[in-house]
Amino acid sequence: MSRSDGLAGATRTHGGPGGRGPVRPDPAARRLRLTEAAAVRAVVWAARVVALVTVVASVFPAPRRAIMASLRASLGLPPAVGLAGTVISLVAAVGLWLLAAGLRRRKRRAWALAIAVSAVLTVVNVLHGLSTGHGYVAAGLTLALLVALVATRHRFVARPDPGGLTRGALVLVQLPVAGFVLVWVLLALNPRRLDGAPPWWQLAGHAALSLVGVSGPVQFRAGWLDDLTSAVGLSFGVAAVLVAGYHLLRSPEPEPQLSDDDQARLRALLDKQGGRDSLGYFALREDKTVVFSPTGKSAVSYRVLAGVALASGDPVGDHEAWPGAIEMFLGECTSYGWVPAVLGCSELGATAWARVGLDVLEFGDEAVLDVAGFTLEGRAMRGIRQAAARLTRAGYTVRVRRLDELDDDERTALRTHASRWRGDAVERGYSMALSRVADVRDPRGVLVVAELDGRTRGLLQFVPWGSDGLSLDLMRRDPTSENGLNELMIAELMAAAEGLGVRRVSLNFAVFRAALERGERIGAGPIARTWAKLLRLASRWWQIDSLYRFNDKFRPRWVPRYVAFPAVRDLPRILVAALEAEGFGGRPPAVLRLLRR
Known part of the structure; x- marks a missing residue:
């Protein structure tokens, strides 16, 4: 997670973590939100039931044959329409099921499409009922869904992606045309595998019908070619519907905008209330957006990825004004169909979020060192003490300075070192990292630099945590430097902390720490031991166990x-967004580029 290269995780709290503090949300606003949520859930489940009934009616042979025969007879359609009707019904049912996800996010465009689909299904079911005496139950269900959608139209307010309609329309043209041309070429290049010599217009008709999975007029001598053209055409047709639906229904993903005015207001809040949360300063990241409470006394910073509005840490500012900022944030999420999520909030922050209806999980621990009680003496600190002494004898020296003491040349050199040491690795960090080094915008930060023979070999960067604390932002070292360099730099920082007016230092964040610790206890049960083993296995790819071990060396709180x-x-969507934000993967870049194109 940012400064710790870890993921998220594990223990469920019941009804929130039971923190204390005057966090009082508006009861009327909460009741209104719960009522609206209940109405939306009812519509979503109605859409799913209608989709399921439609699938059953389309797939089971007896109802399907009766329905298709009556529809062809009433409209005078050719026999091929039977299979086409089945395919279209299935597509409509699957589409309605997918639309239910958009309805759950209160997306206006999903509501409009669901109105159209349910209206068509209602008409079709009524026609079936008039001609065969069957289908009235399905007609009643689709009509009930249509009425429910109309009655709750004011609940679906989420705005769509501004460019989604254009991209969706282009996809609906491009992919079917590509599939049509490809099938036509396959037919035209294999005349010997076709019965007779069908004219070009029959080839074209067959290619067009293949897009919806219907057999055309062309007859085949080679069965594999029939299967191939059908598979290619239907694949392009289904892909067109799915990709166009994605663009039509996707939530906006705006570029982060943290204006100069926003930064100034955040800094003012941090100056007044920044000592409450060690992660508060990271609200100043450039890739975040911020929303303020109506009074301007608090704010929530976030970033939108994969349809998730990902906040981090506690709201900034006066905690008595947190409910206002939280309501504004949730209002933004409703307006754009985003899933609200919060990473790394404290117990007090978790209480505030739980009181507005969000579920809460404890997923790790932050290592905090108290300057007054920190010492390298004693058996428990022997490893740190020996590492620091060994590197000192090897000639390493450490300087601890405020960032405003550096000149421009030093800043440039440190940025160069940090970039070179990182190499080709992705810049990681979101909830606990600034992603900038020795920047003039962070004058009260602290830089710890280790040198050997006049060459910089490692650096730590800390950001302010109120007026008397520091929070670890960046930890880099030369890959060729000796082990124990980070331990030496932290020890030297703690030695210099009192002179800097620092009383507390926040180190790396250790995810799943409690689970790892429980699995190591004497008498731990099989579940606890198995879970700890799985976490250690995952540590081959993510620094879970190693960060816990490193932090634990300093005997933190x-x-x-x-x-x-x-x-x-x-949670799966939130996990994807969190991984992408923290630099651990998420959505594959190649897929994102393809969808944007």
């Missing part, structure tokens, strides 16, 4: 951190 989210079903 462990402070729990939480993740807040609307529902368990949203």
